[in-house]
Amino acid sequence: MKLAKEKTRSLGFGVIAGLVGAALSGVFAMLGGASPGATIPVFIGLAIVVGTAHYWKTILIQTMRDEFKQVKNRLSLLGDGITETQGLVQLSGLNQPYPLPFGGSWALTPDAAAILAREIAIRRPNTIVELGSGVSTLMAGRILQQMGSGHLISLDHDPAWAAETRRHIIASGLQDYVEVIDAPLTRQQFDGKDFDWYQIPDQLRQLEQIDMLTVDGPPQTADSTVLSRYPALPAFAAQLSSQAVIYIDDAKRTTEKEMVEQWLQLYPGWKSRMVDTIPGTCFLERQE
Ligand SMILES: C[S@@+](CC[C@H](N)C(=O)[O-])C[C@H]1O[C@@H](n2cnc3c(N)ncnc32)[C@H](O)[C@@H]1O
Secondary structure, three states, X not given: OHHHHHHHHHHHHHHHHHHHHHHHHHHHXXXXXXXXXXXXXXXXXXXXXXXXXXXXXXXXXXXXXXXXXXXXXXXXXXXHHHHHHHHHHHHHHHOOOOOOOOOOOOOOOHHHHHHHHHHHHHHOOOEEEEEOOOHHHHHHHHHHXXXXXXXEEEEXXXXXXXXXXHHHHHHOOOOOOEEEEEOOEEEEEEOOEEEEEEOOOHHHHOOOOEEEEEEOOOOOOOOOOOOOOOOHHHHHHXXXXXXXXXXXXXXXXXXXXXXXXXHHHHOOOEEEEEXXXXXXXXXXXXXX
């Protein structure tokens, strides 16, 4: 379709060039500088040469653009690979008994995980609530175990995935530090809007001081007008301690950017800080 359009454009250029050439050769002929019979060959010759040159120039530029785009994409993937490897190296000090199941498109990327690990180690939160279990649960649990204090409760809407994370928790010997609770998604209202969000278990409602809230679930729906993770702050705002930090994964996505913007407008007293990781990491802390 695009190629056909280019061919028509090139033909147009050829015809225009031919006409200009023919007109000039006609003027030349009138002045006695050229034979009148040259007008038609000049028109045909110029139309073919200019039309063909224009067409091949366009194709060449398009091919170069496509190749440049491909090289750019490859370089970007290579950059992500290097960043992930750096994250894995940074996490290697955690002494996991076996490699963490990083690498799937659902899991926290190693660079984002390294940022989370550092934040937990520096802040030493007593209580962490995580939305969306997985490799992040195991990594956070290992740090709490190494520090010898703290507890993480992870909510998961998918019972099969929750069971999978629990298997890893037991295999890693982290059951004293982390637990995964099944929390099916139910229709609920937050700040005047309806969401399918975790049904909060009573055990969690009774927590008074949450020091860290990790927002990595539930999965974003295909409809980007729905901010699937929005309820996290309204649901826990009253339970967050004065030193609490909110860790947001996938912060480069438009849905998460919009979510943070709405949170900052509706929940004054918080400020955001972006960290450049592959999926984008955003921290929310209280303003001093
Ligand atoms: C973004 S994931 C959470 C990832 C988790 N924080 C981690 O670092 O691995 C959000 C939800 O997707 C689901 N999920 C995670 N990994 C999955 C997988 N490999 N296949 C299917 N569902 C998955 C789980 O229900 C999880 O709570």
